[in-house]
Amino acid sequence: MATQIQAIRGMNDCLPEESFKWQQVENTLRQVVAAYGYSEIRTPIVENTALFKRSIGEVTDIVEKEMYTFSDRNDESLTLRPEGTAACVRAGNEHGLLYNQEQRLWYMGPMFRYERPQKGRYRQFHQFGVEVFGLDGPDIDAELILMTARFWKAFGIRDQVKLQLNSLGSNEARANYREKLVSYLAAHEDQLDEDSRRRMQTNPLRVLDSKDPKVQAVVADAPKLIDHLDDESKAHLDGLCQLLDAAGISYEINHCLVRGLDYYNRTVFEWVTDSLGAQGTVCAGGRYDGLVEQLGGRHTTAVGFAMGMERLILLLDTLGQLHQAASTADVYVLGSGDSSTAVANQLAEAVREAMPKLRVLNHRGGGNFKKQFKRADKSGAQVALIIGEDEMAHSQVTIKYLRTGADQVTISQAQLIDHLREYFV
Numbered sequence: 027m028a029t030q031i032q033a034i035r036g037m038n039d040c041l042p043e044e045s046f047k048w049q050q051v052e053n054t055l056r057q058v059v060a061a062y063g064y065s066e067i068r069t070p071i072v073e074n075t076a077l078f079k080r081s082i083g084e085v086t087d088i089v090e091k092e093m094y095t096f097s098d099r100n101d102e103s104l105t106l107r108p109e110g111t112a113a114c115v116r117a118g119n120e121h122g123l124l125y126n127q128e129q130r131l132w133y134m135g136p137m138f139r140y141e142r143p144q145k146g147r148y149r150q151f152h153q154f155g156v157e158v159f160g161l162d163g164p165d166i167d168a169e170l171i172l173m174t175a176r177f178w179k180a181f182g183i184r185d186q187v188k189l190q191l192n193s194l195g196s197n198e199a200r201a202n203y204r205e206k207l208v209s210y211l212a213a214h215e216d217q218l219d220e221d222s223r224r225r226m227q228t229n230p231l232r233v234l235d236s237k238d239p240k241v242q243a244v245v246a247d248a249p250k251l252i253d254h255l256d257d258e259s260k261a262h263l264d265g266l267c268q269l270l271d272a273a274g275i276s277y278e279i280n281h282c283l284v285r286g287l288d289y290y291n292r293t294v295f296e297w298v299t300d301s302l303g304a305q306g307t308v309c310a311g312g313r314y315d316g317l318v319e320q321l322g323g324r325h326t327t328a329v330g331f332a333m334g335m336e337r338l339i340l341l342l343d344t345l346g347q348l349h350q351a352a353s354t355a356d357v358y359v360l361g362s363g364d365s366s367t368a369v370a371n372q373l374a375e376a377v378r379e380a381m382p383k384l385r386v387l388n389h390r391g392g393g394n395f396k397k398q399f400k401r402a403d404k405s406g407a408q409v410a411l412i413i414g415e416d417e418m419a420h421s422q423v424t425i426k427y428l429r430t431g432a433d434q435v436t437i438s439q440a441q442l443i444d445h446l447r448e449y450f451v
């Protein structure tokens with residue numbers, strides 16, 4: 027036998043039972059964003075590598091070691107997108123959607139990062155994200171957080187996720203703070219792990235979100251960014267907190283929340299859960315007022331978030347908030363074989379035409395009635411439409427109720443739609 031070719035490590039198939047769950051989640055997400063008046067944007071999965079280097083930052087985990095980068099046949103360096111924001115900004119600039127305008131956008135789709143696969147962490151994963159351009163007040167930050175809270179409510183997990191908040195201040199305030207942090211870290215260098223010592227030089231704020239307990243102990247007493255904010259950022263954060271208080275959304279200020287991408291300023295937030303082990307961040311976002319300019323556009327403020335759909339679905343599944351597919355069909359059409367196939371097709375099409383929401387499954391592959399009824403039962407259908415020899419001869423159809431035990435009836439084919447309409451009210 028030929029060897030089987032396997033899927034790529036960390037890139038998962040989504041089989042029918044799983045895809046049913048994904049559809050539930052996607053539908054809810056779409057409904058909620060629509061309820062806030064946001065529009066969808068779709069961008070390609072592949073972009074020029076420079077886009078990600080320039081936006082995410084050269085000394086970040088993503089750019090240093092997680093990108094799927096390759097040369098195409100023209101020797102251009104391309105990268106499978108590791109996140110969605112950079113492409114939104116690129117597209118917004120390219121099509122003139124941003125400068126002096128207000129845009130409320132969302133996207134959903136696969137992202138790619140070369141990470142060690144484990145529960146909640148994959149090499150192809152999916153994000154649902156929202157980006158707002160052209161609004162700079164805390165009111166829009168609050169709107170995004172209200173929206174995410176509504177997601178949790180819609181999914182029935184409002185009590186399982188907690189909001190963490192921080193402010194990264196202005197670039198200037200952050201640069202000043204950076205110096206203070208570096209001198210503090212330098213004084214405790216012997217207690218830092220190798221990774222943090224390296225980061226202390228390249229991207230010292232990332233030391234704050236180290237997962238190493240010893241580093242965390244050092245960081246606990248480090249100077250806090252929130253004590254070094256510029257006045258505008260301080261007022262922005264206060265304004266956001268007031269709006270969250272007024273909306274009854276509780277939060278915790280997490281001094282170590284700095285986010286892994288370089289482009290953030292002011293507000294950053296994460297929704298975290300205890301129910302997923304180490305991969306506890308379900309949704310993360312913040313303000314990135316400088317990115318549009320950094321990518322060649324005119325100054326446009328922006329704020330957004332992204333959620334990891336695999337983690338969300340894992341969480342919902344763990345908490346029993348997703349339905350299993352009970353059936354694939356409502357109506358199963360079967361008959362006496364070759365001679366009835368054309369009529370069966372015709373009746374099934376008529377039902378689909380008149381009642382587009384009904385799922386109508388035609389029996390295929392022949393076999394006796396016993397086999398056909400077995401399939402009908404397995405499909406989960408409520409009703410079987412039977413077109414046997416007699417029915418053919420008299421332009422009739424027999425309706426058998428597969429779940430209720432009610433007597434089957436034989437009616438004229440012309441009456442079928444009315445009959446089904448009455449049954450499936």
Ligand code: ATP
Nearest residue numbers: 141146147148151286307308309310332333334337
């Ligand atoms: P982490 O600290 O877990 O690596 P991150 O800071 O790299 O997360 P972001 O870039 O902020 O993550 O992406 C937003 C969300 O996307 C994360 O909060 C998480 O839910 C999800 N996510 C990120 N990387 C992965 C991955 N490799 N597999 C599955 N989900 C992911």
Ligand code: MG
Nearest residue numbers: 087088141286
């Ligand atoms: Mg990461």
